[in-house]
Amino acid sequence: MNRLAYFFVATSLAAGCATDGDDDYPVIPQNGFPTQPGGSAVVGRVCVAEDLRDMGGCSSKRAGGFTVTLGTAMTTTAADGTFLFPPQTDELTTGFTVTGTSTGGLRIVPTSSTFGTNVIVPAIDADRYARLLSSNGVLLQDGTGSILASVTRDGQPATGMRVTSSPASPFGPFYDGSSPDVWSLDGTTTRGMVLIPGLTAGTVDLSYNRILGGLETTVAGVTVRNGGITVVDTQLPGGIP
Structure with a gap:
């Protein structure tokens, strides 16, 4: 079990942000992240x-003024x-x-993530998120939040994976599909993404299973915040099991 082994790997985000223009760049802490x-x-x-x-x-772009x-x-x-x-003066x-x-005027969903060596911090467009939830029949209640997880192996999106949560959500999990709004219930595809909305705020344990059978790994103690999204990156063991 990977206790609290969830973290956001920002190398792909750094590449994505670099498409905005010549002045965009990955910003790296001077000596790593101080815990x-x-x-x-x-x-x-x-x-x-x-x-x-x-x-x-x-x-x-339009990312000025966020807290x-x-x-x-x-x-x-x-x-x-x-x-x-x-x-930092405290641990x-x-x-x-x-x-x-x-x-x-760009509104975001409260977005939480842990740190990586490149401090490119993700945030989720609130209007896009609302369309995604509506398209998949999700109506969030007060006291709940969501987890958005990427699943990778050897640095590449892991296909054919399903994720379960404990406690469970009444919705999904939903997996990356051919549309940015309508997601699948079948398992991860070429992008290796999973969304679990409507989880009770608190801590959640995740289990990652192959569609063809077999538990890959578990991640314990992921924090779910009321009204927010927690971004998780899970790296599966290397090689093909």
């Missing part, structure tokens, strides 16, 4: 995803989505959460 007090300042960028099947296709929280610290993104936290037990409406 203990002290260390270096944390510099990063918020990147907003419109198609939840393709988190690497995010954009930092970014890290532990007990809080800051606001600049016009290009960048942000800065001073060296960090939580990752990033991005909330609010940008100065350009």
